[in-house]
Amino acid sequence: MKFVMIEGDGIGPEVTRAACEIVKAAGVRNEWVPAAAGLGAAEQFGEPLPDETLETIRRHRVALKGPCTTPVGKGYRSINVRLRQGLDLYASVRPVKTLPGVKVPYTDVDLIVVRENTEGLYAGLEHVVVPGVVESLRVITKNAAERIVRYAFEFARQHGRRRVTFCHKADVMRLSDGLFLDCARAVADEFPFIQFEEKPIDNVCLELAMDPTRFDVLVMENLFGDVVSDLCAGLVGGLGVVPGANFGARCAVFEAVHGSAPDIAGKGLANPIAVVRSAAMMLDHVGERDAGARIEASVAKTLQRGIGLTRDLGGDGTTATITRELIANLTA
Template identity: 75%
Template sequence: MQIVLIEGDGIGPEVTQAACRVIAAAGVQVEWIKGMAGAAAAERYGEPLPEQTLEMIRRYRIALKGPCTTPVGHGYRSVNVRLRQGLDLFASVRPVRTLPGIATPYEQVDLIVVRENTEGLYAGLEHEVTPGVVESVRLITRPAAERIVRFAFDLARQMGRRKVSFCHKADVMRLADGLFLECARRVAEDYPFIQFEEIPIDTLCMELVLEPRRFDVLVMENLFGDVVSDLAAGLVGGLGVVPGANYGTRYAVFEAVHGSAPDIAGRGIANPIAVIRSAALMLEYIGYRQEAQRIEQAVLATLKAGIGLTPDLGGDGTTMTLTEQIIHHLHAGV
């Protein structure tokens, strides 16, 4: 089986190699086809997302990706945004659940954030009207709105979830979010067996902090999803432990959602759990459900045991010790 591997920048090569080791330990044979993206690709090709990398994914359909550096306020556009738009990866899925061994304010959080990935303010439609005045266009279209809400309902049905919450700001952005809300209501009518609720973005953020356990599947536009998915990750231990997936009709890219952490790159202390759990989502997607479940259970057992954990998880271990502990529990058949 051939899968594209994009190691990314900073700690990317370290954490993606850890994921590759865990996949191999689970008994899944993969031939990794390496593609480049991010700062290293920009230096070599003058382009942070070379066309040959996109062509690799189009050919092999599936990719596992590490974090890529994005310059803030200057330089090239986000590699992640360009990758999602270039491959029409319209659905970002972020499962968020409480993990053993990680102290958090809440127990038994178990929700999924579904984010529209190709439109909104991240469509990149902005220009300088006149010096000192910049206009950004927030793009919402009926086809994109309908397909992301339908994706969320189908995901809820497949996973046995009972409620879909649609997040919006239609009281202020009456045309854009009004259209999105209209589409959500129309799609919800096709799923009468799943509870549907409408909730403003500001109310959602407050209620996530007050009582996140009342939510099940959340679906929203691009910018809201970017913010809310990180907020939700903070409820269960942060971006270092939460997996991410981007789905289209033909392609899928699975990625760690944290940054490239250049300050600790090469020190061997990066936490690989986010990309390992993303790899488990990838295996489940391509039909290796049992192996994916074994990896997930091994991660949970490792966190519960508390041995070999990296500093961000409260331990004094390394990327290697944490990976070896996960492989140990994987072989032990937890």
């Protein structure tokens, strides 16, 4: 079994190395196929996302990715956006669940954010109209809207989820979100055994802040999903503990959703849990469900015991100490 490995930038090599060690300790027999993306790839190949990397993922179908740096307001386009569009990874899935030992204001949060990954404002279709005026295009198509809502309902059916909430702003963006909402209603009719509700995105954010436990599966367009998925991560401890995955018809890329943290890169201080949990999602996806479940159980036990945790988790440990604890709790 071969998985593509994109180490990424900053702390990426450190946290992906930890994930590789834990996957091996879980008894998975696999080979990692290296592929380049990020600042290092730009320096080496003159391109932050070489075509060869896309071809490698197409060949092997599954990849684990560390964080990649995207320059703010200059330089190259977002690697994540290009990766998702290049491989048509149309569905972003972000599981958000309360973890033991992580102090947060809420308990019993257990929801899934499903985000359309290829269209909308987040796709970055922009141009200068005249100096001082920039126009961004928000493209919504029936095909993309239908397939992401259907993905959310199929996910709910397969994982025993009971409610799908479609998030929109159709009262203002009547054509684009109106089309999306019409598609959502039509798809919902195909799944009468799953509850369906439609809510304006601002109401959803308000209700998430007041009581996130009422939500089950949330589905929405690209930019809304980017904001809401990070908001939801904050409900359970932040981006350092939440996994992420991007699915297409043929390929899947699993990734830590946090940044590359260049300020602590190379210091051995990075928390690898997000990418470790993303690796667990990857294993579940390829049929190594027992190994994936054991890794998730080890994460929960490690956080609950509180030994060897990194500073962002309230400890004084290192990447190495938390990795050792994750492996010890995996095999205990």
